[in-house]
Amino acid sequence: xxxxxxxxxxxxxxxxxxxxxxxxxxxxxxxxxxxxxxxxxxxxxxxxxxxxxxxxxxxxxxxxxxxxxxxxxxxxxxxxxxxxxxxxxxxxxxxxxxxxxxxxxxxxxxxxxxxxxxxxxxxxxxxxxxxxxxxxxxxxxxxxxxxxxxxxxxxxxxxxxxxxxxxxxxxxxxxxxxxxxxxxxxxxxxxxxxxxxxxxxxxxxxxxxxxxxxxxxxxxxxxxxxxxxxxxxxxxxxxxxxxxxxxxxxxxxxxxxxxxxxxxxxxxxxxxxxxxxxxxxxxxxxxxxxxxxxxxxxxxxxxxxxxxxxxxxxxxxxxxxxxxxxxxxxxxxxxxxxxxxxxxxxxxxxxxxxxxxxxxxxxxxxxxxxxxxxxxxxxxxxxxxxxxxxxxxxxxxxxxxxxxxxxxxxxxxxxxxxxxxx
Numbered sequence: 001x002x003x004x005x006x007x008x009x010x011x012x013x014x015x016x017x018x019x020x021x022x023x024x025x026x027x028x029x030x031x032x033x034x035x036x037x038x039x040x041x042x043x044x045x046x047x048x049x050x051x052x053x054x055x056x057x058x059x060x061x062x063x064x065x066x067x068x069x070x071x072x073x074x075x076x077x078x079x080x081x082x083x084x085x086x087x088x089x090x091x092x093x094x095x096x097x098x099x100x101x102x103x104x105x106x107x108x109x110x111x112x113x114x115x116x117x118x119x120x121x122x123x124x125x126x127x128x129x130x131x132x133x134x135x136x137x138x139x140x141x142x143x144x145x146x147x148x149x150x151x152x153x154x155x156x157x158x159x160x161x162x163x164x165x166x167x168x169x170x171x172x173x174x175x176x177x178x179x180x181x182x183x184x185x186x187x188x189x190x191x192x193x194x195x196x197x198x199x200x201x202x203x204x205x206x207x208x209x210x211x212x213x214x215x216x217x218x219x220x221x222x223x224x225x226x227x228x229x230x231x232x233x234x235x236x237x238x239x240x241x242x243x244x245x246x247x248x249x250x251x252x253x254x255x256x257x258x259x260x261x262x263x264x265x266x267x268x269x270x271x272x273x274x275x276x277x278x279x280x281x282x283x284x285x286x287x288x289x290x291x292x293x294x295x296x297x298x299x300x301x302x303x304x305x306x307x308x309x310x311x312x313x314x315x316x317x318x319x320x321x322x323x324x325x326x327x328x329x330x331x332x333x334x335x336x337x338x339x340x341x342x343x344x345x346x347x348x349x350x351x352x353x354x355x356x357x358x359x360x361x362x363x364x365x366x367x368x369x370x371x372x373x374x375x376x377x378x379x380x381x382x383x384x385x386x387x388x389x390x391x392x393x394x395x396x397x398x399x400x401x402x403x404x405x406x407x408x409x410x411x412x413x414x415x416x417x418x419x420x421x422x
Contacts, residue, residue, distance in 0.1 A: 042077075
């Protein structure tokens, strides 16, 4: 291991791996309310635990270093002190459960492989799988007692082979007589594809859940984000959606379907166009996919996030990245910065329709381009009007974001004459 100047640790594996560590009397600390995917304040406290078993993710795509970083806050872990209860028996550590479904899929599920390996191959009988839910505030006793994971999260864990009866949500620190800690078999933003062993596990999950490639719900599918136009989308999407529908694509809204319905739709398709978003992370649950995949990116560097994930599963995939991401105007409560994932993006009209015509054989008329331009301007107006009227947690952050938004928008040829009052 080496240390970078900021103190984050790094290591560079030649291939994705997944090991297992067995500890006795290990202490597990729940997530602090200030935890997020980039700073995990909670986890296993043990001097005997190798760093590779901590929570890890690859460095941001704009970073000068491509390396795997430990995001578990070791200082918080080491300095933690408090009352403990003790659990007898053998348990499996499942790691943090992030609230955002996309991050849940990208970062919270990749230790589940160990349950199948240990229970079925090594005859280990776990009393439970320990999961650490992310919450923005400390929960009282009643809230902890009544806490439930979102249904789609429970569906995902069941799909991956974790029985509902084995899920144990941790809200207070405990020590465990015996605790197995699996390494993550896949990491967010990794440039390293998953290994064959993990891929085989995912293929077994497909088979166990009846996900098969010879059931064709729809051969051509467009995975839409039009219902999330204010929380991370590209302007004008409704017009693109209508164009694709006229050219034989089924318009698919994943949030309206069960997890198994989503996976079967993707598994049985021949062509899938994704509006970049959390739905793309659902593919991480599949071992392989025969469809040709096309992604309309909301951020120019999106391929760096998804390339390795797709490379391991798909024969053909392409990104459309002629896109400008405007400054986000969404300031979450109790935050002093905007949420970049909720920004609105602008696609290059001419390059987009050339891409559709060349790669997907979509027939494009001049009227389609003009309609897309109008829809783009309308969506930008709606986005601006929506967030300008909302009161954020930090007004100074909001004011700066609005000014940056207007400045960048007015620098673009199609918006030079656009009027926004401050």
